[in-house]
Each structure stands twice: as structure tokens, then as C-alpha cells.
Amino acid sequence: xxxxxxxxxxxxxxxxxxxxxxxxxxxxxxxxxxxxxxxxxxxxxxxxxxxxxxxxxxxxxxxxxxxxxxxxxxxxxxxxxxxxxxxxxxxxxxxxxxxxxxxxxxxxxxxxxxxxxxxxxxxxxxxxxxxxxxxxxxxxxxxxxxxxxxxxxxxxxxxxxxxxxxxxxxxxxxxxxxxxxxxxxxxxxxxxxxxxxxxxxxxxxxxxxxxxxxxxxxxxxxxxxxxxxxxxxxxxxxxxxxxxxxxxxxxxxxxxxxxxxxxxxxxxxxxxxxxxxxxxxxxxxxxxxxxxxxxxxxxxxxxxxxxxxxxxxxxxxxxxxxxxxxxxxxxxxxxxxxxxxxxxxxxxxxxxxxxxxxxxxxxxxxxxx
Numbered sequence: 193x194x195x196x197x198x199x200x201x202x203x204x205x206x207x208x209x210x211x212x213x214x215x216x217x218x219x220x221x222x223x224x225x226x227x228x229x230x231x232x233x234x235x236x237x238x239x240x241x242x243x244x245x246x247x248x249x250x251x252x253x254x255x256x257x258x259x260x261x262x263x264x265x266x267x268x269x270x271x272x273x274x275x276x277x278x279x280x281x282x283x284x285x286x287x288x289x290x291x292x293x294x295x296x297x298x299x300x301x302x303x304x305x306x307x308x309x310x311x312x313x314x315x316x317x318x319x320x321x322x323x324x325x326x327x328x329x330x331x332x333x334x335x336x337x338x339x340x341x342x343x344x345x346x347x348x349x350x351x352x353x354x355x356x357x358x359x360x361x362x363x364x365x366x367x368x369x370x371x372x373x374x375x376x377x378x379x380x381x382x383x384x385x386x387x388x389x390x391x392x393x394x395x396x397x398x399x400x401x402x403x404x405x406x407x408x409x410x411x412x413x414x415x416x417x418x419x420x421x422x423x424x425x426x427x428x429x430x431x432x433x434x435x436x437x438x439x440x441x442x443x444x445x446x447x448x449x450x451x452x453x454x455x456x457x458x459x460x461x462x463x464x465x466x467x468x469x470x471x472x473x474x475x476x477x478x479x480x481x482x483x484x485x486x487x488x489x490x491x492x493x494x495x496x497x498x499x500x501x502x503x504x505x506x507x508x509x510x511x512x513x514x515x516x517x518x519x520x521x522x523x524x525x526x527x528x529x530x531x532x533x534x535x536x537x538x539x540x541x542x543x544x545x546x547x548x549x550x551x552x553x554x555x556x557x558x559x560x561x
Contacts, residue, residue, distance in 0.1 A: 219378045220247050221267035226277055227475060230429040232406070234281060235469055236274050238265075243368075243375035248298045248471055251433055252278050253426065255403020258287040262424050262433050263471075264301030268385040271301030275308045285309055288401055290410055291316040291391055292435025292471065293418045294323035294558075296331060303387035315401075317412050318394030319420030325390045327559055336383045339376045346373040395422075414456035415449035417471075418558060421456070425463060432465035434482075440473025441525035442535035443485055445543035447558035451493045451550050454486040461486075481525075488518045489543070496547040506548045515540060 220243060224236040232254035238247040247270065251262040259282060264271050278286065286309045291299045294316075306312055316324070345356075346369050353361050361369065399410040409425040416437040424433040436444055437456060461479045468476040495513045504512070515536075522536045542561075549555045 219243075219375055220245050221270050221379050221382060224250075224270065224274070229467060229469065229475065230426075230431060233426070233429065233431060235475065236265075236277075237474065238472065240473075243372045245372070245375050245379060246297050246472060248436075249469060249473075250274060250301070251424075251469055252281065252286075253403065253406070253408055253424075254282050254284060255406035255408075257284065257404025259284050260288040260290065260401060260403055260408055261286055261305065262290045263292055263298040263435070264289060264305055266297035266300040267379065267382050268301060268304045268387075269382060271304035272308075274301070275304060286312055288312065288403075288408075289314045290422060290424055291320055291324065292422050292424070292433070292437075293317075293420055294320045294327065295418070295436065296328070298435065298471070299324055299328075299389075299391075300382075300386050302389035302391075306387075306389050313393055314389070314391040315393045315395065315399065315410060315422075316391040317420035317422050318396055320418070320422065321391040321394035323418075323420065323559065328388045328390060332383065332386055332388060336380050339380050343373045343376050346370075346376075413459040414452055416453040416456040417444065417448050419449070423460060425465075430464065430466040431469070432460060432463060432467070433469045434460065434471060436471035438468065438470040438473075438482060438485065440470050440476070440481060442522050442539040443489075443543075444472075445539050445546055447556075447561040448543065448546055449550070450489050450543055450547040451497075453489040457482050457486040457489075484518075484521060488515060488522075491515060491518065492540075492543055493547045493550070496544060497551040500548060500551040506545065509548060510541075510544055513544060 220241050224238050224247070227235045227237050229235050229251070234252050236250040238249055247265050247267065248263050250265050253260045253262070259278065265274070286305060289302060289305055289312055291302070291314065302314055349355055349361065350366050350369050355361055355365070395410065395412070397412055401408045401410065406428060409427065411423050411425060412421070413423060415421065417435065421435055421437045423435065423437065437460070461482050465479065466477065468479065468482070470476065492513065492515060496509055499509045499512060519536045546561065
């Protein structure tokens, strides 16, 4: 599973040790901002993680008869807080949940919603439904021990003043490592309350839900962040919810489809949305950032494919394909965000690997990437 638990060690290796001191005191499973988006639409916007452990944005859409929730996050305690806030917003029942994709920072709140709203329909692409069904139980069972071992390893690095590769840890890096270890310990308490609650309805291309005087379209436009990315489109408000096909200020790329991502984004752009809610990051009011991601993925795949055709190995390609022209643009988006200041590298490293797999015809299944 990319970008949530089992890639924490990669996140450390790529960028965590280079960031400055984190300012947040609350943990990632203790906070969100409830943001009014449009009439009857509210988003629970997750703050940028100060540890590498993430929570997704979640959105509630209220119709005349019922309510639909897009993504439920990964922490049951936070999902329960969202449910409390939803009940303050409306007495109408949550009848539908949409999981935009299978990564567990978007689906592990499903159980809390099912408990609060028995009979709720949980909708995703069929690909996503199958992935949650197959990967969920073993991840819930195994991840607490993995987290505990990572905490022990990190605290050893801090005590020794050395990173995993033997480099000396700066004071800022020690503080960042400490924050990660503290966060992993804190959120491990969520696992006894995390239930395996996969989607109950899978669709292939398009599904329309009528909430009463409000239609919600759930679409699969192609592969991008995963093979089963669903987007949610509200025609009455020209509102687009992208899941992790769009993540700001730099995309997550483990297990992604670099060559296909631009075409999928273009289909979103062609909807001409007035408001875009990404899987992670702030609310957007145009498609400028979507165009940047599309250009970046297209450039990366073109360069990697050409280098691979010449027989270059992956490590040689990493040195050659730096996307310097895009790094400056992406880094500029993160100038007020200390943790994501190195976010471009957290995209480029796995994206190059994935593009190389595609270019050489050796694309791994997402769950193995």
C-alpha cells in the first residue's frame, strides 16, 4: 500500500531527514478543517502531515433526501468526529459512501460510518472493491507490528545520531524522526478499532446517484494514481472531487500509471470544473495544477522511455532524468510548508521507477510496488 504505512521507511529515506522542525502539536488523527464548499457541500480538509503519516480529504454532499460522503479517511476516531459534525449539519441519513481508490488512508473510516448508518452503500470501482477486499485484512493484521518495529528502529537512529545509511542526523532531522516515531506510536491505537469494511458496490465506467434534487456522478476516466481511480462530479456546482489522482503540492506515485495519468487528467480538465477538491491538499478554483501534473508525468515518461530504449539501467536514468524544469515549479508551491519542501523528490523517485517498469514492459501489480 503506497503512501500510508508500509512506505514510511521510503518517505524517510527520500525527504524526511532534510526537513525543518515541525510546528504542529496535534497528531494527524486529531485534526481537520471543516470547510464550506458550496450549498450543501462541506469538506473535511486534512492539514499537511508533519510526520509522513497522512489523512485524506473527505467530503459530504447533502441532497434533499439523503447524504453522500466521498472517502472516509484512515482513522476510526477521526471518522467518528466527522460523523458528529455531519449530524450537526443535517439530520438526513448518509446513504452512500464513495471510496475514490483502495489506499487505506481513504477507506479505513468505512466501518465507523457503517456503524453509524447501518445499510449505507459503499461504492467504488470494481478494481478498488477487489483491492480493498484482498489487501485490507492482512494489512490491518500485520501493520501494528510493522509500525512498532519502525518506531524501535527510528529511536535507535536518534540515539545513535545516525540515519539508516550511516549519515549524521542534524538536530532538525532528529526532531523529525522523533515526530514520526511519536506519531506511529500514537496512531497504532487506532488499529483495534479498525474494521475490514470493503465497498459493497463496484462499478466499471459511470454511476449516477440521486440524493433528492441533486445528482452526483461517479466516474472512472482512466488509470492514474491507481487502476481504479473514481472521481466524483457534481454538475449543479461544477465541483470535481479527484481522489489521489490529484495531490498537492506533489503527487503520490507509488503503484501509479505514469503514461496514462495525463490523459485521465485531461478528461477531468475537459469537465471545466469551477472547484476542485484533491485527495490531499487545499481546495482549488481552477485546473492550473492539474495541467502541471499532466505535463510533468508526460515529460517524465517520454524521457524515461527514450532512455530505456537506449538500454539505460534504472539508476542511470535516475541521474539523467531530473525534471529540473518542473522541480522549481513544484517546490514553489511548497514554500510555506516545511515538511513538503522536498515533496518533489518524494514524487520523482517512485514515479521514475514506475515509468521504467512501464517502458520496459515489467509493470508490477500495485500491491507489490
